[in-house]
Amino acid sequence: MRRSRVTTLAAVALTGALALAGCAKDTGGGSTPPAGGGNQAAGCKLSPVPQGGGATSGSGTAPGAKVDASALKVGLAFDIGGRGDASFNDSAAAGLDKAKTDFGLKEAKELTAAPNETEDAKQSRLRQLAQEGFSPIIAVGFAYAKSVEAVAKSFPNVKFAVVDDDTVKLPNVTGLVFAEEQGSFLVGVAAAHKSKGCHVGFVGGVNVPLIQKFEAGFKQGVKAAAPDAKIESEYITPAGDFTGFQDPAKGNVVAAGEISRGADVVYQAAGASGKGVFEAAKSKNALAIGVDSDQYNQKTVENSKDVIITSMLKRVDVAVYDFVRAVAGNTLDSLPKRFDLKVDGIGYATSGGKVDDIKATLDAYKQQIIDGKITVSDKPSN
Amino acid sequence: MKTTLRGKLLPPALAILFSVLLCTIALLISGDNPLDAFGAMLGQLFRGTTAIDTLNSGAVYYLAGLAVAIGFQMNLFNIGVEGQYRFAAVIAAIVGGGTVLPPVLHTLLIIIVAVLAGALYALVPALLKVYRGVSEVISTIMLNAIAIGLIAYLVSTDAFGVQIGNNIATKPIPESGWMPGIPFGEGGTLFGFVFVAALVGIGYWVLLNRTRFGFELRASGESPTAATAGGVDARKMILTAMLLSGGVAGLTALPELLGRDHEYLQTSPAGYGFAGIAVALLGRNHPGGIALGAVLWAFLDKSAVSLDNVGVPQEITTIMQGAIVLSVVIAYEIVRRMELAAEQRRVGRQLGRDTSDVAAGGSV
Incomplete structure (x- = not known):
């Protein structure tokens, strides 16, 4: 008799626990100062664009x-x-x-x-x-x-x-x-050029070696283009908890945090959570960089497409x-x-025309990587 | 209370029938042919390795279910089986991969380490409950979350992980630490640990029904006050039950670790502990019932692949699992009331005569 009540309770609690797990998401932070605060429009002190490598880039497998x-x-x-x-x-x-x-x-x-x-x-x-x-x-x-x-x-x-x-x-x-770090390097260069406050951010889905390659390339790209740039870098979940790839709400919170700390261009490598990163960028007047496919043209993130300046194409x-x-x-x-x-x-997307002005710069870096004059490490340095 | 054979068998049969019905409706709504779907589910048992895989996974769910059931016997709701088994699996994999020992000893060491690690992780909520009155439901849920972080650290390359391509795993356990299985050629390999799981089930039954400890445990579960009045130390019972539950939980991942994977990967699946709660509910805490529940659960799991292969949404298996758990609880309640009413009628008829047919154990 008593036992059956316990089991009923347990069943209810089990269902409840599942439901809780489903909705246990932090509400996004509300009032934070606009991004890029003090040094508006100052931008980064940019490194000179590398020259040379006249040859055009390789054209895929024949x-x-x-x-x-x-x-x-x-x-x-x-x-x-x-x-x-x-x-x-x-x-x-x-x-x-x-x-x-x-x-x-x-x-x-x-x-x-x-x-x-x-x-x-x-x-x-x-x-x-x-x-x-x-x-x-x-x-x-x-x-x-x-x-x-x-x-x-x-x-x-x-x-x-x-x-x-x-x-x-x-x-x-x-x-x-794939050489994810190479494409991430290029979008890192783009981020450094587009940042008004010389402060950029990276949001990774899950802290695993694969996503660390994106982070590593991005950081090197930013530092190559603007050695003084500040970089925020965070992962949504630790290794082993793969929900970080499927949780737009958490992506939003993490990106909003980085933006409120001053980052004004955020690169996401977070799978489906990336949607939340774009939404955070849109609501806080920051810019964002997509990943894997040309996200500017992607239906699922259509509402925030105007903040997507480019995407790292894998x-x-x-x-x-x-x-x-x-x-x-x-x-x-x-x-x-x-x-x-x-x-x-690997490559970067130009849909939307937001990186057209720096395309020559990006292609110059790209050529340097292809020629082996720049080698991009696939491990984050720190 | 008396439980007849009908009272034992009717509820699960009703529950399965009900969930099949529910899935039929779901399939019809989504525009799939239910007969195709159920045909694929049954047919898979005779193809490939599905039958053996079902038993292998069944052993995993069985151990998780037993771990939860030990807590239930004592009115403890150990949701932490999830965290306990994963923590134990990682520790066991690390120790197993880092030691050199002769064959049987090596395997034994890994098993003992897993049991101790699981028990250790269950010690925290047990102590909190005994000395601070913290509900084990809350503390074990919290500890599940902590386990994710702990495991992420332990498996990282900063600690004990080794990177292989894009994945990270613990150092592989050398062959001396494996547990041999029974090969069925094309049909797959039955994990040797399936038999260990069966032994644990027998041990669970003996412990509960044939020992003083088991009696005290069940008595404390039925009525803590009466048990205390009878001289049972409630604190000791909580502590032991929780540690036992954690220890068995620690075994959960071993069938796969010792029989197939030999390392703990960052991508190793989670969720066996939660499935164990459902399996314990299905089995009504009876070792035989849990075994059936575990195999059923594993069978539904395996069906996902076969259903996907014939173009039926594989999520239907999740609907079925959920429907079975809910309807089993409801079905037991309905049947219990039916039995109660029937007994009242019979007692009414036989009034005055001896009705000393109190259940001889196993009633849940």
Whole structure:
């Protein structure tokens, strides 16, 4: 009798705890002084723009011969969020869609990971695709690394690719990794040039090595363009708590904090939380920089698009597209080891025209990186 | 109170039926064919590694469920199983990866460390409850949040983490620390820890039903005042129950750690502790019931992949899990009232005769 009341209570409390977890979000800070306070319009003391490197930038992997992929069945295993996440899953989907139209690819299957799923769920997903005859199979996200390694061993004739991971050393597994720090460097330069108070900010989603690459590149870019610039840098959640990629409200709070401390250009690498960063920038008259895809043109952040001056492009779509082409044309060896500025696997967006005035500067830095005159470290210095 | 076989079996059957019904409606609304969906869910058991995976994950949920159930027996709501198991998993992975020992000893050491770490993390709310009267519900929720931060630090490269590509993991446990499983070829490998989990379940039953401690524990849960009057030290009971709960919680991640992963990754899944609460509720704190609940929960988990594969939204499994938990509680209450009414009628008929059929244990 008594026991049953306890269990009822427990059930209610369990539901309540879930509901609380759902709405336990801090309300955004309200009254803070406008950004850029005292030294308005002063801007940074800028470094001279690097010269030279006359050659134009590399134009991606060579267009090459037309390939026919109509015989391929491509399997795409997304990370949490899947198609429609307005982030790197969507970018991978875009690459697949382009491959469909360009190479006559007929059959493709997309499966999506569930939050907090176990390793065997990932393996089952990949194994089901392989058993149904899909090859190549593209796993989106480094969380798939171990599962791909396990499954690829039992299907030696199936080609696999993992986005964001190159640790799997098997003949039938291709790693598709990016030089995020290079693109972040360029948007760091843009931030330094656009900051009125010579004070910029970085908002990372989750404090993991992958996002630290964005932070590292950004900081180096800012310091290269303006050695005196002040940089705020924060992560929404610590490693292990991956909600930092999915929480616009927290993104808003963190960005608002940085802006109220004086930052007037904020770069976000926070997945879906980035929406909140843009909203914070808009409400506090600051500027923002997007990430992964050209966020100025993204539907989900349409309302605050006018604060987005540029976006760091991580072309997962290019990598997926190139990989499908390489499999179809049997030219896997020609794929770059890392998708970087040189092969246009990384870049910056110009939509909106807010960085048109400094485009020459950005391209000069870009050329320096491509030529190896500037090397960007992928680890934050402090 | 007396519980008949019908009283035991009817509620879970009703609950499952109800949640199937609810999911059918949800599927129809979203424009999917429910038959396809349920067909895929059942069919997956005969394909690939799903059947074995279900048992493997079932062991994980079973341990989490037992940990929660130990608390329930004592009227303690240990929401902290989540934090306790994750903390224990990281500590066990770090110790296991950092020691060199002969095979069996190495595995034993990891298990003992996990139990101690889980118990240690449960000691904090236990002490707060005993000496300061802090509700364990509040303190364990808080400690869950703290565990996230602790783990983030422990797994970082500043502490014990090793970066592999874009991921960070603890140092892998050498083969001497693994627990061998039973390979089924194409069907996957059954974790050896599944049997350990079963032993823990038996131990739980013996402890509760065949020892003085178990009697005192249940007595304190039923009526703390009566237990105190009977000479049971309530503080000691709370402390022991909480430590036991934490210790079992510490085992939760070991099936996967010792049987498959051999390291704790930054991306290792969380949430087993919360699932354990649901599983304990499903199983009505009975070791057999929890086992069924755990396997059912694991089965629904695995269904997500198969449903996605046939184009049905995988979120349907989450709806089903939620519906089962809620309806199990409701169903038990309904059946309990039915039984009560039936008993009253019978007692009315048999008035004067002996009705000494008080439940012989296992009633929950």
